[in-house]
Amino acid sequence: MSTTNRSRRNFIKNTSALALGSTLPISMIELAFANSNENFTFAYISDSHIQHIKGTRFVRNWDQGLKRAVAETNLLTPKPDFVMFGGDLAQLGSKPELDHGAEILSAISNDIHYVMGEHDYYLDLGAYWEKLFGPQYYSFDHKGVHFIVLNSIRTYDEWTYNRWPSNEQRMLEMAGLDNPNGSPFMVGNEQRKWLNNDLAKIAKTTPIVVFSHSPLQKIYKGWNFWTEDAEQIQALLKPYNKVSVIYGHVHQIQYNQIGNISFHSVMATAWPWPYPSTYAQAEQYLPQLTVPMNRADPFFERDATGWQFINMANGNVDLNFTLNSNKNRSVKFNNVNKRPEDSQFQEQGSQIPPQTHY
Amino acid sequence: MRYIFVLTCSLALLTACTQSQNKNPEAKVVTTSKPSVLSSQSDGDPLLGLPAVPIPNDNLQTPEKISLGDKLFHDKRFSIDGTVSCANCHDAKKAFGDGLAVSLGHHDLTGTRNAPTVINAAFYTSQFWDGREPDLEGQSKQPFVNPVEHGLTDHEVILEIVRTDTDYQTAFSSIFGVSGKQVSIDHVAKAIASFERTIISGNSPFDRYYFKGDTKAMSDTQVRGFKLFIGQGRCVSCHTIEQDHALFTDNRFHNIGIGINDIQQDVPRLAEAFLQAKNKDVDVDIMVLTDKKSSELGRFAITNELDKVGAFKTPTLRNIEMTAPYMHDGSLKTLKDVIIHYHNGGVTPASAKVNAYLSGGIRPLNLTEAQIDDLVAFMKALTSPEYAQSSANTTIN
Numbered sequence: 001m002s003t004t005n006r007s008r009r010n011f012i013k014n015t016s017a018l019a020l021g022s023t024l025p026i027s028m029i030e031l032a033f034a035n036s037n038e039n040f041t042f043a044y045i046s047d048s049h050i051q052h053i054k055g056t057r058f059v060r061n062w063d064q065g066l067k068r069a070v071a072e073t074n075l076l077t078p079k080p081d082f083v084m085f086g087g088d089l090a091q092l093g094s095k096p097e098l099d100h101g102a103e104i105l106s107a108i109s110n111d112i113h114y115v116m117g118e119h120d121y122y123l124d125l126g127a128y129w130e131k132l133f134g135p136q137y138y139s140f141d142h143k144g145v146h147f148i149v150l151n152s153i154r155t156y157d158e159w160t161y162n163r164w165p166s167n168e169q170r171m172l173e174m175a176g177l178d179n180p181n182g183s184p185f186m187v188g189n190e191q192r193k194w195l196n197n198d199l200a201k202i203a204k205t206t207p208i209v210v211f212s213h214s215p216l217q218k219i220y221k222g223w224n225f226w227t228e229d230a231e232q233i234q235a236l237l238k239p240y241n242k243v244s245v246i247y248g249h250v251h252q253i254q255y256n257q258i259g260n261i262s263f264h265s266v267m268a269t270a271w272p273w274p275y276p277s278t279y280a281q282a283e284q285y286l287p288q289l290t291v292p293m294n295r296a297d298p299f300f301e302r303d304a305t306g307w308q309f310i311n312m313a314n315g316n317v318d319l320n321f322t323l324n325s326n327k328n329r330s331v332k333f334n335n336v337n338k339r340p341e342d343s344q345f346q347e348q349g350s351q352i353p354p355q356t357h358y
Numbered sequence: 359m360r361y362i363f364v365l366t367c368s369l370a371l372l373t374a375c376t377q378s379q380n381k382n383p384e385a386k387v388v389t390t391s392k393p394s395v396l397s398s399q400s401d402g403d404p405l406l407g408l409p410a411v412p413i414p415n416d417n418l419q420t421p422e423k424i425s426l427g428d429k430l431f432h433d434k435r436f437s438i439d440g441t442v443s444c445a446n447c448h449d450a451k452k453a454f455g456d457g458l459a460v461s462l463g464h465h466d467l468t469g470t471r472n473a474p475t476v477i478n479a480a481f482y483t484s485q486f487w488d489g490r491e492p493d494l495e496g497q498s499k500q501p502f503v504n505p506v507e508h509g510l511t512d513h514e515v516i517l518e519i520v521r522t523d524t525d526y527q528t529a530f531s532s533i534f535g536v537s538g539k540q541v542s543i544d545h546v547a548k549a550i551a552s553f554e555r556t557i558i559s560g561n562s563p564f565d566r567y568y569f570k571g572d573t574k575a576m577s578d579t580q581v582r583g584f585k586l587f588i589g590q591g592r593c594v595s596c597h598t599i600e601q602d603h604a605l606f607t608d609n610r611f612h613n614i615g616i617g618i619n620d621i622q623q624d625v626p627r628l629a630e631a632f633l634q635a636k637n638k639d640v641d642v643d644i645m646v647l648t649d650k651k652s653s654e655l656g657r658f659a660i661t662n663e664l665d666k667v668g669a670f671k672t673p674t675l676r677n678i679e680m681t682a683p684y685m686h687d688g689s690l691k692t693l694k695d696v697i698i699h700y701h702n703g704g705v706t707p708a709s710a711k712v713n714a715y716l717s718g719g720i721r722p723l724n725l726t727e728a729q730i731d732d733l734v735a736f737m738k739a740l741t742s743p744e745y746a747q748s749s750a751n752t753t754i755n
Contacts, residue, residue: 071714299595302718324665
């Protein structure tokens with residue numbers, strides 16, 4: 001702790017020499033490896049759901065969400081080391097959607113690493129996505145941290161290959177919520193074997209960050225806030241001292257600690273979940289994992305959407321949520337309680353009660 | 359004073375009163391609530407549709423203070439060349455605006471922003487287009503020392519005058535109990551703010567229609583426009599109307615695609631340069647009024663918040679017909695241009711590129727030509743009677 005604080009103070013001192021105060025939100029660099037050269041941030045944009053209407057027309061609202069996140073990411077000072085895109089770039093996985101999304105993302109002035117979402121995948125099982133963005137699962141190292149990207153939204157082969165009359169039908173079935181025809185997400189044998197081999201080369205003290213689209217924990221099956229082989233993945237990650245999992249898909253802020261693994265969700269740029277209770281068309285069974293968000297304002301279509309930039313903090317991740325028309329949030333690893341905590345709203349007394357009606 | 363003459367003049371005398379310098383010694387009615395006695399008069403309650411004026415505890419209204427503020431507001435000596443008073447850009451004959459796209463300072467220097475009307479500014483919870491001052495007191499001090507407005511290097515010139523001019527000496531002594539070096543710019547600001555808190559005005563045809571149930575107060579096209587205003591036009595979400603009053607502003611800041619659209623590629627560079635300059639204590643007021651591109655950063659320049667890039671305060675719509683041209687940079691000439699800008703989803707012309715920081719409430723409206731005209735007609739139902747009169751001999755619109 002004291003080491004962290006000292007190096008953080010030094011770092012802030014050094015930063016202010018650049019004439020950018022530590023209080024400026026777009027320079028919210030904090031902390032934290034012993035060697036300050038290893039401090040870094042990366043930005044995380046996710047769940048844009050670019051939706052093709054026809055011809056050159058796309059759903060305006062989703063376009064604006066992604067464009068806004070891209071423009072704001074480009075305002076970060078100092079620049080993040082890289083940008084992650086967390087999956088569901090497209091709504092129904094089509095070439096026009098993926099192309100259009102890639103074009104919007106091309107305005108980012110950093111390297112981007114991509115995660116596969118189910119909305120990108122179930123039309124052609126990621127074939128066109130791979131052409132644009134590269135392999136569906138991979139790993140890379142950056143400043144002493146090992147980053148792993150998994151395709152966590154695969155499912156049983158029988159469902160994928162033998163059940164549907166068309167690829168389009170398959171895509172639509174997986175896009176549905178509370179769909180009795182759906183199927184649970186999973187990482188699967190092939191990738192677990194690869195993960196095992198990939199991890200074998202990594203020292204137990206190396207901080208590990210895993211990016212997936214679905215939560216690598218089981219939250220709510222009906223909406224696939226779920227990964228069928230979550231326990232097996234967690235077991236593979238268990239020997240490592242510092243592991244963080246960052247996932248998209250849920251369009252809301254969630255965080256959790258299971259053993260040595262910190263779990264974080266990221267926000268969507270498209271729309272928020274859960275819907276306000278007055279708008280929900282089905283009963284919601286989310287457990288009490290999250291600090292309730294302010295309800296979305298139906299007039300401001302960007303309300304309760306957002307993106308985040310992430311500090312690597314002594315090998316843990318601190319998520320800074322940038323929420324348009326809403327109060328920004330920050331979820332950081334608490335070294336005393338050994339779990340991620342909301343920096344403002346963690347205590348019961350400081351939470352804002354959710355509104356129950358419009 | 360404008361408020362006072364409303365109270366004391368009958369409608370027939372209004373024009374004459376406007377032209378006199380309001381020296382009526384009986385004019386001393388100051389109130390924070392609606393004077394209900396006026397409701398019985400034939401021209402109605404001039405404050406119909408307004409809430410109580412918020413008066414700060416440390417600057418209560420008195421007739422003498424208001425009168426002093428009026429005088430200070432019109433004193434051209436408070437400028438580098440003796441030509442600029444507050445009233446230059448906030449002219450009572452032009453509905454307390456100046457009818458220009460951006461205002462003229464000393465030596466015809468221009469700033470970057472359209473002079474907002476003083477009428478009903480007392481109700482805003484922040485002042486200036488970017489809200490960089492919380493109140494009228496704070497606002498009133500800045501134009502004096504802005505290089506393109508009054509052009510003074512500091513407030514000393516003003517203090518020199520008010521400490522030596524015998525009329526001012528008497529007034530400051532009796533109102534604030536200060537003299538000589540004790541007179542500070544804060545006293546000047548308080549008096550000006552007190553005066554501005556009397557420039558409030560309601561009782562538009564809309565107010566009589568909506569709050570008094572006078573169905574004849576608005577024309578058919580205005581009534582249709584009102585329905586669009588609270589419906590398909592989505593206007594009311596920011597230009598708010600409450601159950602017992604309407605200020606037509608949410609006092610928030612929104613990027614509606616004005617000004618920012620032309621500098622989109624420059625925003626990352628501008629934002630970084632601006633924050634660096636701000637961190638070196640460069641004066642934000644000077645920077646935003648002298649550098650057109652920095653000006654377009656809007657509320658972001660004040661709060662550093664990413665979702666405020668290109669965002670400006672929602673202005674009231676009261677008397678909007680009389681305060682052309684429109685928007686923070688005066689870039690839209692007519693009310694129809696404004697409605698079409700919103701109709702286009704935050705771009706003018708329709709083919710321009712939507713800016714990435716656009717406020718989430720702005721989207722294409724799919725209005726017909728007739729609906730656009732109805733909305734324009736409704737805007738013209740928001741004019742208070744005294745300004746409808748004073749506009750008759752101006753050339754606006």
